[in-house]
Amino acid sequence: MTSSRRTAAALAAATALLLALGAAGPSATATTDVEDVVAAMSEDELVGQMTWVHVYGSGAEDRSRAAENRARYGVDTPADVVRKYALGGVLYFAWAGNTDSPEQVADLSAGLQDAAAAGPGVPLAITVDQEGGEVSRLGHPVTDLPGGMALGATFDPQLARGQGEVLGAELAAMGVNVDWAPVADLNTNPDNPVIGLRSLGADPATVSELTAAQIQGLQSQHVAAAAKHFPGHGDTDVDSHTGLPVVAGDPAELAAHLEPFRAAVAAGVDIVMSAHIVVESIDPDMPGTLSPAVLTDLLRGDLGFEGLVTTDALDMAALKQLPGNPLDDGDIAVLAIQAGSDILLAPPDVDAALAGVREALATGELTRERLEESVTRILEWKVERGIWDGAERPGLDVVGSPDHRAVAAAIAERAVTLVRDEGAVLPLDPAAGPVLLAGAGSAWPERLTPLLAAEGLTVTERLESGTSPSRGYRAAVRSAAEGAAAVVLAVDDLRADAAQQALVTELAASGTPVVVVLAGTPYDYAAVPGEVAAVLASYGTSTVSHAGVAGVLSGRVLPTGRLPVEVTAPDGTVLAALGSGVRRTEEVTPAAVTFTDLPGTQDDAVEVPDVPGVAYLLDGQTLTPGTHPAEGTVVVTAQADPPSAYHLADGADARWEHTFDAAEATPDAAEPAPAEDGGPAGWLLPAIVATLLAAALVLAARTLHRRR
Incomplete structure (x- = not known):
C-alpha cells in the first residue's frame, strides 16, 4: 500500500x-445516558428533578423533626422527602437541624444520596448558602471567612480565588456540591437592606474581577458556584424576603450591574440565580424570576449563559405581592419554568407547585419537552461536575485547617480600611494606659477584648446588649473615658440609630481620643462627626473581622484596605471616595513582564523583572525574577509582597496575558514534502x-x- x-x-x-x-x-x-434517563422519567419525576428544597433533621432517617417535615411535605424524614418527590436537590440550614458538625453534615449528605438512589437513581445536588460573613450557614469548626465587602476592600483577585478554594474544599469534604455564592450584585444603594455587606462593592470592574476569581476558586474544588442575584439586586431599598423591590433600570446603570454577571458567565459559572425584583426597563410587569425577558432573552440570549438557571427561594414574600395580580404556588412554579428557570428553589408548597405544573401540562401551557430541556441540563451538569459518579472529595481534616484559617485572617487584615486618622492616633500605644472598649451590642465589641489583650493592649470594658445604647449606658461610657488613654467604639448601622450617634458625639467631645470601628457598612461613615480622631471600617462583626481590627489598632498590621464603595452626605457631597483609605504601607509600581515568543515552543519564555515589594505569580505560583519557560496561554499577575509592608500604586498595571504561537518555522513558500x-x-x-x-x-x- x-x-x-x-x-x-x-x-x-x-x-x-x-x-x-x-x-x-x-x-x-454521558449525554446518551442522560437522554435515556430523562426519557424514562415520569412527568412528576421531571418536576422533582427541578425541585430543590430544605429538609428537617440531622440525619437522613432522623425522625426528631418529623412534625415539621410532615407539615410541609406529608412525610417524616429527610430521606422520605427525597424519595417522595424524586428531588433534584436539597438545601442545608442550621435552623432546619442540618448543620451540627462537619461529621454530621457528611453523614447526612451520604444518607440523602443513598435515598436518591431510589426512583430514577439520580444523585442529589446538595446545597448551602455559605458566602462568608453574615450569610454563613455552617459554623465552627468550619473556617470563619469575612464577607463579600471585606473581600472587596482588599481589591485582590488572588485572595478572592483563595476564599473560593477554601469554601469549595470544606464544602466538598462534607458532601456539599453547590454553594449559593458568590454575590455578584453591585451595592450602589446605601439603603439596601438585603445586600449591603454581602456585596463585593460598587465598582463594576473590581466586582467583576473578584466575582470571576471566587467562581474559579470554588469550582476548582468540584463545587458549583452560583452567581446571584440576576440581573442585580444592589440598587434596591426593599428586601425581597419581605416585599417586592422595583427599580427603573436606567440603561447605563443596568449595564453596570450586568458586568459582574457577564464576568461570571465568562468564568464558566455553573449556576445563575434570579432576583425577585422588577426591573421596569426590561419587564415592568414581572419580577426577574418570572420574566422571560430577563431569564431567556437577557441571560440566555444577550449574556450567552448555557448553565443552570435557578430561582431565588420561592418562599420569599416578593412573588406574592404583584400589584393586582395575586399568584398562588402553582402559578409561580409554572411562570418560573416558562420564564426559563431550570430549578424551582424552595417552593413553600411542593404539592401545590407540582399540581400547578401538572395542570399546565394538561392545558398545553407547558410541554414535556420543556421539562426535559431543563432536566437534561441538570443531569448533564451532575455528570460534568462529578456528582453522578461520586467524584473523590477531600477528607474532613481540611475543615477549619490552619492553612484555611490563615487565608481568612489574611482577608480580614487586608480588608481593614483606615478611613480617617487625624493626628496619627494609630497605632495605639500600650504604654499610654488602658484602652476603653465600648459600643453597640449588635457590633459585638466584646469579641475585641481578648483580641486586643493578645496584641499587648490593656483593655477595660463598658458593654451593653442591644442595638441602641441606653441613656444610662452612655453616661457610664463617658465617665469611664476620662481615665482611658483612648476609646475604641464599635458601631453598627450608625446612620439609623440616634442613640449610637449621640454616644459617638459625646465621646468625641470628651477630650479622649476616640477610634470608631464601623462594624456594619462603611456608609455609616456619613454619620461620624468630624471631631472623631480615627475611623476604621471592618465590614463585619465576626471574630475574624475583629481580629483584623485588633491587628491594625496595635500596629502589628499596617492598614491597606480601601473603600469598595463611595460614601456621600445626604446632599450628595462625597465624604469618602471609592478606593480611598489611609495606607501606611509603602507604595510600589510593578514593572511589566515580557514575553519571548519565537517560532515553535523551545525558546518561549516569560521574563520576570526584579522589583522590591512586588511578587509575580503564574497560576497562583510565585515566579522568581528571571526567565521562565512558557507555552499556551499564560496570565501573570503582580501583587504587593509582603502586603503587610507594601501596596500597589492605584491604577498600576498588575496583569499580563499572552498566548504563545506554537507554529514551527517553515521555509518561505515551501510545500511540505x-x-x-x-x-x-x-x-x-x-x-x-x-x-x-x-x-x-x-x-x-x-x-x-x-x-x-
Missing part, C-alpha cells in the same frame, strides 16, 4: 471512530487511531460500570 493510501485509510479510520464517539469523548457517552513509508504521517495517524480506540474501550468500560 502506498503512503498516500495508508494515510487516507488512517484518516478514514480516525474519522469513523470520532463519529462513533460523537467527537466529544466522555461527555458524548509527502511523507514516505515510516515517515511522520506514516506513524502519526495510526498512533492517533490506536489512542482513540483505547479511549473508546475505557469509556465503554466506564459506561458499563455506571449502568450496573
Whole structure:
C-alpha cells in the first residue's frame, strides 16, 4: 500500500471512530445516558428533578423533626422527602437541624444520596448558602471567612480565588456540591437592606474581577458556584424576603450591574440565580424570576449563559405581592419554568407547585419537552461536575485547617480600611494606659477584648446588649473615658440609630481620643462627626473581622484596605471616595513582564523583572525574577509582597496575558514534502487511531460500570 493510501485509510479510520464517539469523548457517552434517563422519567419525576428544597433533621432517617417535615411535605424524614418527590436537590440550614458538625453534615449528605438512589437513581445536588460573613450557614469548626465587602476592600483577585478554594474544599469534604455564592450584585444603594455587606462593592470592574476569581476558586474544588442575584439586586431599598423591590433600570446603570454577571458567565459559572425584583426597563410587569425577558432573552440570549438557571427561594414574600395580580404556588412554579428557570428553589408548597405544573401540562401551557430541556441540563451538569459518579472529595481534616484559617485572617487584615486618622492616633500605644472598649451590642465589641489583650493592649470594658445604647449606658461610657488613654467604639448601622450617634458625639467631645470601628457598612461613615480622631471600617462583626481590627489598632498590621464603595452626605457631597483609605504601607509600581515568543515552543519564555515589594505569580505560583519557560496561554499577575509592608500604586498595571504561537518555522513558500513509508504521517495517524480506540474501550468500560 502506498503512503498516500495508508494515510487516507488512517484518516478514514480516525474519522469513523470520532463519529462513533460523537467527537466529544466522555461527555458524548454521558449525554446518551442522560437522554435515556430523562426519557424514562415520569412527568412528576421531571418536576422533582427541578425541585430543590430544605429538609428537617440531622440525619437522613432522623425522625426528631418529623412534625415539621410532615407539615410541609406529608412525610417524616429527610430521606422520605427525597424519595417522595424524586428531588433534584436539597438545601442545608442550621435552623432546619442540618448543620451540627462537619461529621454530621457528611453523614447526612451520604444518607440523602443513598435515598436518591431510589426512583430514577439520580444523585442529589446538595446545597448551602455559605458566602462568608453574615450569610454563613455552617459554623465552627468550619473556617470563619469575612464577607463579600471585606473581600472587596482588599481589591485582590488572588485572595478572592483563595476564599473560593477554601469554601469549595470544606464544602466538598462534607458532601456539599453547590454553594449559593458568590454575590455578584453591585451595592450602589446605601439603603439596601438585603445586600449591603454581602456585596463585593460598587465598582463594576473590581466586582467583576473578584466575582470571576471566587467562581474559579470554588469550582476548582468540584463545587458549583452560583452567581446571584440576576440581573442585580444592589440598587434596591426593599428586601425581597419581605416585599417586592422595583427599580427603573436606567440603561447605563443596568449595564453596570450586568458586568459582574457577564464576568461570571465568562468564568464558566455553573449556576445563575434570579432576583425577585422588577426591573421596569426590561419587564415592568414581572419580577426577574418570572420574566422571560430577563431569564431567556437577557441571560440566555444577550449574556450567552448555557448553565443552570435557578430561582431565588420561592418562599420569599416578593412573588406574592404583584400589584393586582395575586399568584398562588402553582402559578409561580409554572411562570418560573416558562420564564426559563431550570430549578424551582424552595417552593413553600411542593404539592401545590407540582399540581400547578401538572395542570399546565394538561392545558398545553407547558410541554414535556420543556421539562426535559431543563432536566437534561441538570443531569448533564451532575455528570460534568462529578456528582453522578461520586467524584473523590477531600477528607474532613481540611475543615477549619490552619492553612484555611490563615487565608481568612489574611482577608480580614487586608480588608481593614483606615478611613480617617487625624493626628496619627494609630497605632495605639500600650504604654499610654488602658484602652476603653465600648459600643453597640449588635457590633459585638466584646469579641475585641481578648483580641486586643493578645496584641499587648490593656483593655477595660463598658458593654451593653442591644442595638441602641441606653441613656444610662452612655453616661457610664463617658465617665469611664476620662481615665482611658483612648476609646475604641464599635458601631453598627450608625446612620439609623440616634442613640449610637449621640454616644459617638459625646465621646468625641470628651477630650479622649476616640477610634470608631464601623462594624456594619462603611456608609455609616456619613454619620461620624468630624471631631472623631480615627475611623476604621471592618465590614463585619465576626471574630475574624475583629481580629483584623485588633491587628491594625496595635500596629502589628499596617492598614491597606480601601473603600469598595463611595460614601456621600445626604446632599450628595462625597465624604469618602471609592478606593480611598489611609495606607501606611509603602507604595510600589510593578514593572511589566515580557514575553519571548519565537517560532515553535523551545525558546518561549516569560521574563520576570526584579522589583522590591512586588511578587509575580503564574497560576497562583510565585515566579522568581528571571526567565521562565512558557507555552499556551499564560496570565501573570503582580501583587504587593509582603502586603503587610507594601501596596500597589492605584491604577498600576498588575496583569499580563499572552498566548504563545506554537507554529514551527517553515521555509518561505515551501510545500511540505509527502511523507514516505515510516515517515511522520506514516506513524502519526495510526498512533492517533490506536489512542482513540483505547479511549473508546475505557469509556465503554466506564459506561458499563455506571449502568450496573
